[in-house]
Amino acid sequence: MSKIKFTAGRIAAHECEAGKKQCFLWDSDAPGLGLRATIAFPPGTKDKSRGKSYIFQAKLNGQAIRITIGDPKIWSINEAQAEARRLKVIIDSGEDPRQVKAEGLAEKQAVRDTKAAKAALLEAEARRAAVPLADAWDDYLKARKDKWGDVHYQSHLTLASLGGAPRKRAEAGTLTVAGPLASLMSLKLSELTSKKVLEWLELETKTRPTAAALSFRLLRAFAGWTNDSPAHQGIIPADTFNSRKVREAIPKSTTKEGDSLQREQLAIWFAEVRKMANPVISYYLQALLITGARREEMAGLRWEDVDFQWRSMTIRDKVEGTRTIPLTPYLAQLLHSLPRRNEWVFSSPTAADGKIAEPRHAHNQALAAAALPHVTLHGLRRSFGTLCEWVEVPSGISAQIMGHKPSALAEKHYRRRPLDLLRKWHDTIEVWILEQAGITFVPVPAGLRVVSA
Structure with missing residues (x-):
């Protein structure tokens, strides 16, 4: 295989010899570099097609290999030689x-x-970082609604509400105000930083610390949910709720001093509450004090939940789902005398949902008439827990009646008392409360009735 020095003239003049399909020139400077000229007849034609290309040829493991470098019209001689040398280095390795x-x-x-x-x-x-917080909040509420009670779900709506809607129970033209979380809803999810939460907490705490503390807890739970949601995972900065400044800015939860009835106040309180013109409100308030139930739990009591024969009530519990507690004799007499307008025990012909909606005004009037300090409806629940101590009721008994979570290992895993045991203690509590209130109550075979007060 003879070799010549490649020049532009020789490259241009090289043609395939007659009778051959391809002919080669071999470069003397770059080992393995050749110029191939070809003649072909495209299918369906009699015209010849001529072509040229630089190639590289060498032996690898005893076998010849040939690699096309490129068209001489595109590759210069120097470029083709450099490529051939590069390929030779690879072969040699x-x-x-x-x-x-x-x-x-x-x-x-x-x-x-x-x-x-x-x-x-x-x-x-x-795109994920640009998701509005309000959209993610809506996704959160939809995902969790079936796992929450109505009151808890409504709290999320109210605290994030933009306000401006007519109030249901207020003077005409009065509008609702924006909830504490409303100002955050315009943010992107990625903008919910510790700095932003701190600024929000400091502002809201000035005017409504209790609502701000509750809103913070709901917002923190929402952030925890986003970390388990593929669509929102990892968008909220990890330190948003854990920084020292944020923790210090959270309003401290405090128990209201004096928000309960004392033993010596029971007679005055019962006297005013029992004089109310509306028996539904009167019996509702007495039921809160005698059972220690949450206000929403008692307001949501249905007739189907009350068993007069076996003296029990099944309450929709926000912690456990439902709990069954004793129906004490005096309370049974009160409930039995209520009108059965609809499914609700404490019904209201004017309320949209048919049940008692806002008994606070009537309760506040009774407190004022009795010259008693202000006591909230939740304060009646506190009162029950405190009054139980006068008859030395075991703390686990009162907690189970009230629907508190078990606080000790034994209570949590080993002691779920049967209804008849709860009834023994609950009846004792009611008897003592009625004695302090000056109410004489005597059950008789024909029924239950108040003899004197």
């Missing part, structure tokens, strides 16, 4: 240039794929 090229292309493709994947990921993260 024992590798196949074709395999090296394939791996290089695969690597480049992998790099391109990686870059494309990273770009797609960044784009997706950008």
Whole structure:
């Protein structure tokens, strides 16, 4: 195989000899570099097609390999020689240039794929980071609604409400105010930083600390949910609710001093409450004091939940779902005398949902008439817990009646008292309360009635 020095003239003059399909020139400067000239007849034609290309030829593991470098019109002689030398170095190292090229292309493709994947990921993260907090909040409420009670769900709506709606129980033209969380709803989810939460807490605490503390707890629970939601995971900064400044800014929970009835106040309180013109409100308030139930639990009591024969009530419990407590004799007599307008025990013909809605005004009037300090409806629940101590009721008994979570290991795992045991103590509590109130109550075979007061 003779070799010549490649020049532009020789490259241009090289043609395939007649009768041959391809002919070669071999370069004397770059080992393995050749120029191939070809003649072909495209299918369906009689015209010849001529072509030239630089090639590289060498032996690898005893076998000849040939690699096309490129068209002389595109590759200069120097470029072709440099490529041939590069391929020769690969051959001398024992590798196949074709395999090296394939791996290089695969690597480049992998790099391109990686870059494309990273770009797609960044784009997706950008879209996730732009999710409005209000939209994520709505997703949260929809996902959790079936697992919450109506009151808890409504609290989320109210605290995030933008306000401006007509009040249901107020003077005409009076509008609701925005909830504590409303100012945060315009943020993007990624903007819920510790700095933003701190600024929000400091502002809300000035005017409504209790609502601000509750709103913070709901917001923190929402943030925990986002970490388990693929659509929102990792968007809220991890330290948003854990920074020292945020923890210090949370309004401290305090028990209202004096928000309960004392033993010596029972007679006056019962006297005024029992004089109320509306028996539904009167009996409702007495039921709160005698059972220690939460106001929403007692307001949601249905007739189907009351068993007069076996003296029990099933209450919709926000902690356990439901709990069954004794129906004490005096309270049974009160409930039995109520009108049965609809499914609700404490019904209201004017309320939209048919049950008692707002008894606070009537209760406050009774307190004022009795010259008693202000006691909230929740304060009546506190009163029950305190009054139980006068008859030395075991704390686990009163907690189970009130629907408190068990606070000790034994209470949590071993002691769930039967209804008849609860009834023994609950009847004792009611008898003592009625004695302090000056109410003489005597059950008789024909029924239950108040003899004197």
